[in-house]
Amino acid sequence: MDLLRCLLINCPWLLMAWAESHSLNYYGTAISNPIGFPQFSFKVYIDDVMLASYDDDTQIFQSRLKGPVNAEYWIDQTSDSQHFIWLQKQKINYVNSLLNLTNGEYLYQQKRGCTVDDDGNIAGYLEFAHEGKEFLKFDKEKMLYIPMIFYAEPITQYYNTQTADSFFDKNYLEIQCPKMLHSYLKYASYELDKKVHPEVKVWGYLQSDGLTRLHCMVYGFYPRPVEVKWVRNGEDDVPSDEMSPILPHPDGTYQIRVSVEVPTREGDAYSCHVDHSSLKEILIVNWEPGKKERRQYIGMAVAVLFILSGFGISIYRFRLQNMGEV
Incomplete structure (x- = not known):
């Protein structure tokens, strides 16, 4: 009407x-x-x-x-x-x-x-x-x-x-x-x-086929619209092969996870770019390869399961x- x-x-x-x-x-x-x-x-x-x-x-x-x-x-x-x-x-x-x-x-x-x-x-x-x-x-x-x-x-x-x-x-x-x-x-x-700026965690792990799996978890942001992407060497967008829906937290904020699979090569640097209305400029979080990545990945996976279980209620x-x- x-x-x-x-x-x-x-x-x-x-x-x-x-x-x-x-x-x-x-x-x-x-x-x-x-x-x-x-x-x-x-x-x-x-x-x-x-x-x-x-x-x-x-x-x-x-x-x-x-x-x-x-x-x-x-x-x-x-x-x-x-x-x-x-x-x-x-x-x-x-x-x-x-x-x-x-x-x-x-x-x-x-x-x-x-x-x-x-x-x-x-x-x-x-x-x-x-x-x-x-x-x-x-x-x-x-x-x-x-x-x-x-x-x-x-x-x-x-x-x-x-x-x-x-x-x-x-x-x-x-x-x-x-x-x-x-x-x-x-x-x-x-x-x-109200506007709540996002928190960002990035992690990755080496796979047996010479590829590295990278994950970017963006959470605690409000309002809902957000843009998240991986970037190689500060210039090239890396197409995501796995992106979760934007899911609500029990506290009224939101979360999303964006993952990519990239070749394991020395010299390449990867970063997660987040654009949200609460931010004055794009938030860039660099991925830094390290020995604790696998442990971090497991911890984040447990955290995600906990969040989703609360969402299911x-x-x-x-x-x-x-x-x-x-």
């Missing part, structure tokens, strides 16, 4: 120019037999900053921001969230019956949100997953729920008879979500504007308050 259309249906909050693109996303999970996880939970993100969370263990809508927060607002959200979870339980029972899940086992995930770009254009999306597979999605232009897998057809047939839900979801994606995004930005501005995400029923 564009800015003109929104103005015609009274969206005064969009009169303010958007300096850049921002997104509001709700991620959530409902799981039948949680082990170390709440049965129902959701998290709210502005861009890549977690704004708040709720689960049926704590039954409290919790702000995760370090900046100024309106405490009364979050108390109101707790009440709304408790009602939302109750709706989820009712709806999931019905969905399970349609899917003939007699054993009661399930894992549902949902992503609902919107993005507003710097021209005021709005993109909204509503997607569901079941047992880790794409299940169904909502087409807000056609106002239809679309099955993404064959056994989702009974559910979408039912959803498509609920015209009130279709109108609600369309209104949420095009009006309510962008409005909430605009409102939430003032709470998230502290986190969105946070893979479940869910939605929030007035998003309507699943």
Whole structure:
């Protein structure tokens, strides 16, 4: 939906120019037999900053921001969230019956949100997953729920008879979500504007085939965008043959590892170059061959496994308050 259309249906909050693109996303999970996880939970993100969370263990809508927060607002959200979870339980029972899940086992995930770009254009999306597979999605232009897998057809047939839900979801994606995004930005501005410079570790080890494997671990940086590359003799870029995704740390920062395989030759010098918005200039860390490299490599590998294990705990995400029923 564009800015003109929104103005015609009274969206005064969009009169303010958007300096850049921002997104509001709700991620959530409902799981039948949680082990170390709440049965129902959701998290709210502005861009890549977690704004708040709720689960049926704590039954409290919790702000995760370090900046100024309106405490009364979050108390109101707790009440709304408790009602939302109750709706989820009712709806999931019905969905399970349609899917003939007699054993009661399930894992549902949902992503609902919107993005507003710097021209005021709005993109909204509503997607569901079941047992880790794409299940169904909502087409807000056609106002239809679309099955993404064959056994989702009974559910979408039912959803498509609920015209009130279709109108609600369309209104949420095009009006309510962008409005909430605009409102939430003032709470998230502290986190969105912060910058944390990266830490860098480089190491390598000699392989039996006359090649050397080099690794560059960049971690603890914020915001997420970063450019990392290996350079030979200060001039030649070395194409990476292995680059990890940019992964989140539990503390809200990010990490990435970039690896290359190079010929083992005397006279060649290698360095890892990191470009990030927190830096005044490109950060260059030289690789210095030494006897302790193998030990360093093993230590870093253990550290990476520890980081990833912590990251794995946070893979479940869910939605929030007035998003309507699943």
